[in-house]
Amino acid sequence: MSNISITIDGVECKAKEGEAILNIARANDIFIPALCYLSNCSPTLACRLCLVEVDGKRAYSCNAKAKEGMDVITKNDEIEKERRAIMEIYDVNHPLECGVCDQSGECELQNYTMEMEVDSQSHCIQDSPRFAKDWGRIHYDPSLCIVCERCVTVCKDMIGESALKTVKRNGAELGKDWKEKTPKDAYAMWNKLQKSIIGVASGADTLDCTMCGECTSVCPVGALVSTDFQYKANAWELKKIPAANPHSSDCSLIYYDVRHDNVSNSNDKIFRVSNDYSFSPIHAGARYGYDFENQVESKKEEAFNKVIDALENKVDTIEFKSYITNEEALILQKLKETKGYKLHNPDAFAFKKFLENFSKTSGQTLYSGDLKTVQESDFVVCVGTALKSDSPNSGYAMNNALSMNKGAGLYFHPIGDKVVEGYSKNLLSFAHKVGYEEDILYFLLDLFGKDLPAEIAYCQETFHHKETVVVTDKIEEIKEVVLMEDGEEKTVAKVISSKVEKVIEVEKNILADIIGLGDDFDVKLEKLLAKKEKFSLIVGPDLYFNPKSENIAKILGLIQKYTDFEVVVIPSKTNSLGVSLICDLDEEKGKFSLGYNKKADITISSLGKGDLDMPALNQQEGTFTSMNKRVVPTNAALPYNGYVLNDIANALGLEAEFTVDYTVQLPVDKGFKAIEFDDLPNEFTSAGIENRGYLIEGKSVTCNNEIKRASDVEEMQTPIYLANPVHQFNVFTNKSHQLNEAGALYASSDFLEKRDLVSGDMVKIESEEGGSLVVAVQLDNTISGDIPYLPTFDTKLNAKQFFPIGYRFASVNIKGVK
Numbered sequence: 001m002s003n004i005s006i007t008i009d010g011v012e013c014k015a016k017e018g019e020a021i022l023n024i025a026r027a028n029d030i031f032i033p034a035l036c037y038l039s040n041c042s043p044t045l046a047c048r049l050c051l052v053e054v055d056g057k058r059a060y061s062c063n064a065k066a067k068e069g070m071d072v073i074t075k076n077d078e079i080e081k082e083r084r085a086i087m088e089i090y091d092v093n094h095p096l097e098c099g100v101c102d103q104s105g106e107c108e109l110q111n112y113t114m115e116m117e118v119d120s121q122s123h124c125i126q127d128s129p130r131f132a133k134d135w136g137r138i139h140y141d142p143s144l145c146i147v148c149e150r151c152v153t154v155c156k157d158m159i160g161e162s163a164l165k166t167v168k169r170n171g172a173e174l175g176k177d178w179k180e181k182t183p184k185d186a187y188a189m190w191n192k193l194q195k196s197i198i199g200v201a202s203g204a205d206t207l208d209c210t211m212c213g214e215c216t217s218v219c220p221v222g223a224l225v226s227t228d229f230q231y232k233a234n235a236w237e238l239k240k241i242p243a244a245n246p247h248s249s250d251c252s253l254i255y256y257d258v259r260h261d262n263v264s265n266s267n268d269k270i271f272r273v274s275n276d277y278s279f280s281p282i283h284a285g286a287r288y289g290y291d292f293e294n295q296v297e298s299k300k301e302e303a304f305n306k307v308i309d310a311l312e313n314k315v316d317t318i319e320f321k322s323y324i325t326n327e328e329a330l331i332l333q334k335l336k337e338t339k340g341y342k343l344h345n346p347d348a349f350a351f352k353k354f355l356e357n358f359s360k361t362s363g364q365t366l367y368s369g370d371l372k373t374v375q376e377s378d379f380v381v382c383v384g385t386a387l388k389s390d391s392p393n394s395g396y397a398m399n400n401a402l403s404m405n406k407g408a409g410l411y412f413h414p415i416g417d418k419v420v421e422g423y424s425k426n427l428l429s430f431a432h433k434v435g436y437e438e439d440i441l442y443f444l445l446d447l448f449g450k451d452l453p454a455e456i457a458y459c460q461e462t463f464h465h466k467e468t469v470v471v472t473d474k475i476e477e478i479k480e481v482v483l484m485e486d487g488e489e490k491t492v493a494k495v496i497s498s499k500v501e502k503v504i505e506v507e508k509n510i511l512a513d514i515i516g517l518g519d520d521f522d523v524k525l526e527k528l529l530a531k532k533e534k535f536s537l538i539v540g541p542d543l544y545f546n547p548k549s550e551n552i553a554k555i556l557g558l559i560q561k562y563t564d565f566e567v568v569v570i571p572s573k574t575n576s577l578g579v580s581l582i583c584d585l586d587e588e589k590g591k592f593s594l595g596y597n598k599k600a601d602i603t604i605s606s607l608g609k610g611d612l613d614m615p616a617l618n619q620q621e622g623t624f625t626s627m628n629k630r631v632v633p634t635n636a637a638l639p640y641n642g643y644v645l646n647d648i649a650n651a652l653g654l655e656a657e658f659t660v661d662y663t664v665q666l667p668v669d670k671g672f673k674a675i676e677f678d679d680l681p682n683e684f685t686s687a688g689i690e691n692r693g694y695l696i697e698g699k700s701v702t703c704n705n706e707i708k709r710a711s712d713v714e715e716m717q718t719p720i721y722l723a724n725p726v727h728q729f730n731v732f733t734n735k736s737h738q739l740n741e742a743g744a745l746y747a748s749s750d751f752l753e754k755r756d757l758v759s760g761d762m763v764k765i766e767s768e769e770g771g772s773l774v775v776a777v778q779l780d781n782t783i784s785g786d787i788p789y790l791p792t793f794d795t796k797l798n799a800k801q802f803f804p805i806g807y808r809f810a811s812v813n814i815k816g817v818k
């Protein structure tokens with residue numbers, strides 16, 4: 001897209017050719033009313049409020065594409081008359097229940113009614129009954145719905161589920177006289193309003209989706225709301241605390257909406273999480289997993305002294321998980337440097353090793369892409385992650401790229417995922433056998449590599465062989481045919497097409513057979529790749545503990561270096577990237593451990609189950625390093641009255657008044673910047689630019705092209721996988737009241753049917769290494785195939801016993817038990 005300039009209300013605006021005029025206006029702080037349009041989604045033209053004049057002609061600014069020199073006028077008498085009529089009609093039969101409506105105070109219908117000064121009504125029609133629907137965590141009230149279709153659009157173009165659609169309303173018909181006396185666009189909008197409401201796309205009564213809740217977030221009125229939040233608080237009483245999603249490495253911008261609990265309890269309480277839906281969707285864990293705070297009345301001195309005594313006299317190792325801030329990670333690193341503790345965090349250790357091996361061939365300490373580059377791509381490949389549940393935001397970015405950029409892609413994972421498969425018909429999904437990730441990356445390097453150095457090219461050639469195949473070709477011949485015309489026979493020449501089979505010699509890559517891509521893969525891929533220009537590759541946590549992780553990371557490095565792919569590596573926990581950059585981690589632990597949010601010889605815990613309480617992440621200020629390689633701030637939504645890690649560090653000889661005093665000290669040699677916590681921004685600009693914290697700068701390092709040949713894969717007979725269901729991420733999401741549940745062995749309908757099991761039946765899982773667990777099975781109808789998964793969010797299950805080295809696949813025996 002070339003750079004152009006257009007004029008909006010006399011203001012010269014720089015833009016990209018083809019950009020929507022509405023987006024250009026927003027980026028230049030020029031107001032155009034709009035109710036149905038969502039940035040990064042397709043326009044639905046439902047509201048028609050964004051009407052403007054372009055070079056003297058009426059156009060809808062959400063749909064009109066910018067061209068060099070365009071002259072746009074955002075209002076004149078005719079436009080204002082039309083907009084006012086639209087708003088009047090939106091107010092026809094809209095229930096007058098603003099006093100109790102959950103959206104009141106942040107309702108776009110209220111705002112535009114005021115903006116257009118609608119103080120009288122010239123339209124009316126008989127109302128028809130519209131009954132509210134209870135869709136689990138979501139409540140839909142069609143009588144409040146203005147059929148803007150934002151919910152439908154966000155679910156299709158952003159989330160990738162297409163779970164909602166417009167359905168028949170059977171409202172009263174508009175009489176002819178209304179057509180004559182109503183402005184054109186207002187009439188068209190009204191007609192639609194009478195005919196439609198929102199329903200479940202499958203036609204079922206219940207909404208069977210992953211319940212991300214993004215549709216409630218985009219709804220401009222009170223029609224789609226969180227069932228839990230309904231009638232609990234008014235928008236104007238809630239204080240918005242900007243923060244970062246504490247549960248996964250997207251670290252998306254969220255707001256904790258906080259108010260005093262009730263009239264008899266003045267303590268602050270989080271009532272809900274909201275988000276800036278125009279630029280930053282959030283997943284179910286971020287939206288509903290907010291009340292995991294650790295309530296502590298006061299500082300428990302005795303417990304604190306016990307911990308300090310242990311740290312001074314017994315502890316040689318600190319074990320922790322990557323659900324901590326960068327500042328806490330720096331405190332731990334400083335304690336290692338001053339006190340000699342080992343730092344044990346197997347997950348971050350594996351991630352760090354993976355990035356180190358990646359940089360050995362890529363020559364860069366960090367991967368090149370982020371969620372934005374994925375969103376802007378038109379060809380996206382995903383390997384080594386159960387995308388939908390490991391990183392829903394990566395899934396949203398991939399779906400958005402496929403939907404909005406006429407994109408295509410490839411998804412490789414041993415567990416078939418119906419949600420991901422549904423992103424686009426131009427996405428090929430392969431449920432390959434366990435252990436073939438190395439072959440897949442080799443294959444991608446072979447397919448997309450450019451100017452490969454001789455040693456790699458040689459290695460690649462060993463995968464190639466010539467094969468003869470039979471293909472069907474279409475041929476056209478001119479033949480004479482006899483036709484009847486006016487009762488007479490006539491011989492005419494006609495082009496006749498027919499299909500013939502021919503044998504040709506093609507070059508094949510044996511890896512395609514090994515991975516199981518099918519004979520027609522080349523043909524399909526050629527079609528998918530037509531006119532594609534921007535490539536992204538997403539890889540994830542299956543690779544970090546993979547037995548072949550070292551070579552996999554190196555092949556990935558070569559892919560970043562020698563192909564057009566921008567590579568995105570999903571950190572497995574919220575701050576795995578920050579921890580891996582800040583801490584010198586140890587592979588082995590010592591004899592006596594202090595565990596931070598991890599059970600050990602002595603434990604400090606924000607779950608309230610240890611020897612000393614610690615604040616939860618919704619009670620802390622600090623920063624995370626997101627998968628976008630951005631250091632983003634998070635703020636405390638709730639107070640905490642106990643000791644924090646900084647108190648422990650100070651007792652051991654470090655000196656800092658507050659934990660966030662460490663923000664400015666984060667290691668500059670690892671790409672962090674010496675910026676004070678209070679100086680970090682946390683917002684999106686009106687042009688949609690992520691102005692949050694700062695970007696970590698990766699470094700160039702010396703590299704080589706040393707990779708090994710793909711090694712053989714040992715087949716697993718009955719594998720299980722370590723993963724959480726889509727809305728769970730950890731013990732903290734499971735502590736939250738809307739997500740709290742018991743874990744199970746999650747399986748596809750194929751798996752259950754084959755074994756004559758139904759949800760709730762008990763099974764016994766046993767491994768050769770002695771692992772044993774009796775657990776209920778639960779249907780996950782979003783997956784397919786024969787590999788079930790065990791979660792980590794419910795620690796009672798001890799799923800990790802089957803995955804001792806961290807690799808996410810394990811071979812087990814599963815039997816039904818009574």
Ligand code: SF4
Nearest residue numbers: 145146148149151219
């Ligand atoms: S439910 Fe809300 S978002 Fe969906 S069409 Fe109705 S008003 Fe629009």
Ligand code: SF4
Nearest residue numbers: 155209211212213215
């Ligand atoms: S909750 Fe999410 S997946 Fe379900 S309908 Fe709403 S946007 Fe779609």
Ligand code: FES
Nearest residue numbers: 034047048050062
């Ligand atoms: S915003 Fe353009 S038609 Fe609604």
